[in-house]
Amino acid sequence: MKMLSLCQTLLLTLSVWSASSFTFTHRSVLLSRISTSERMAVQGAGFGVSNDESTEGAVSVAVSMAADALGDKTATMAFVSATVARDMEEVRKAFVEQLPEGTSIHGITSSGAVLTSSGAVSSSVGCLLLSVEEGDFVTAFDKEDGARAALALKSKVANVPPQAIFMGATPGAEEGVIESLSQVFPGVPVFGGTAADDELSGAWSVMSSDECSGTGVSLVGIGPSVKFGASMLGPYTPTTKTCIATKTDGRRVFEINGKPAADWVLEWLGDEVKEQYEKGGLILPQSAQKPIAVQANAGDELITA
Numbered sequence: 001m002k003m004l005s006l007c008q009t010l011l012l013t014l015s016v017w018s019a020s021s022f023t024f025t026h027r028s029v030l031l032s033r034i035s036t037s038e039r040m041a042v043q044g045a046g047f048g049v050s051n052d053e054s055t056e057g058a059v060s061v062a063v064s065m066a067a068d069a070l071g072d073k074t075a076t077m078a079f080v081s082a083t084v085a086r087d088m089e090e091v092r093k094a095f096v097e098q099l100p101e102g103t104s105i106h107g108i109t110s111s112g113a114v115l116t117s118s119g120a121v122s123s124s125v126g127c128l129l130l131s132v133e134e135g136d137f138v139t140a141f142d143k144e145d146g147a148r149a150a151l152a153l154k155s156k157v158a159n160v161p162p163q164a165i166f167m168g169a170t171p172g173a174e175e176g177v178i179e180s181l182s183q184v185f186p187g188v189p190v191f192g193g194t195a196a197d198d199e200l201s202g203a204w205s206v207m208s209s210d211e212c213s214g215t216g217v218s219l220v221g222i223g224p225s226v227k228f229g230a231s232m233l234g235p236y237t238p239t240t241k242t243c244i245a246t247k248t249d250g251r252r253v254f255e256i257n258g259k260p261a262a263d264w265v266l267e268w269l270g271d272e273v274k275e276q277y278e279k280g281g282l283i284l285p286q287s288a289q290k291p292i293a294v295q296a297n298a299g300d301e302l303i304t305a
Contacts (some may be wrong), residue, residue, distance in 0.1 A: 027074075030132060041226040042130055042131070043132065045069065045070070046064070046070040048066035049125065049127075050062045051123050055082075055267065059127075073131035074102055075099055076132050076134075077104050077106075077127050078107075078130075079107070081109070081114050081125075083113060084110065084126065084197040086112060088207055089212050102130075104208075105208055106166060107168070108193065108207070109195045109205045110196055115125040126267070136223040137221070138221040139153075139219065141211070144213065144215040144217075147175060148236065149217040150177075150180040150219065160224065163188070164189050165181060165185065165188055165191070169194055179293050191230055199282060242301055269290065
């Protein structure tokens, strides 16, 4: 008998998690550390965020905040995020206009808020600006095809493969992009995430300095001279609640613990999903606050679905 994960086919014991003093709706948080090598690959870094009503104004404030942290260094690489309520093409144009000419941009939309060390900022624009040596952060973008993006990145890094790759893709395309990257860059680890919107309606977007696309793929190859480390943390606390999928078909779950899956989910999430239970509909925001997790191995590691 299979054990249930709402997002995975290989199924093990599940734990239902609750958010612990944490309200941001993304399923996980990537914490990374990029520091300098002997030749100062990363010369400076700065972060800025703004929820100014005007997109141009929000970008201006975010860039100014990040540039202040850079001091006398010039930004050459920008990691950008904006909530999907913003027009991403306006966001892209504003960053291109306000950043130094030639600055590379890697950006995706966020659902609900941009996360900062001080908390989530709703309806906002955020950026991480880096001042780096040429060739240490190499970008590639394709408006719809991960394989083409991977080959484009390959052509730019020449014979020096990156030590790691940041990826920005859209829902449903992630595994295909990762497969393409594994073929072009075997053994190179891939980090990053999926562009989001608020309702899984397809309003998400991925951007570069040149264009935005609702099916885009953005890649950043990190050169070998950059000292780089990363870890993945989920902001949840495990509960004692577990369940078993008693009737499934691939990734579709029809019964949980011997009763209709919808009944179990209603019991689990309560009135927050009552309308969807009665009329049908997506429950991404509600389940993001209380995700189901799969026990990844015999230890304590759990992966949220």
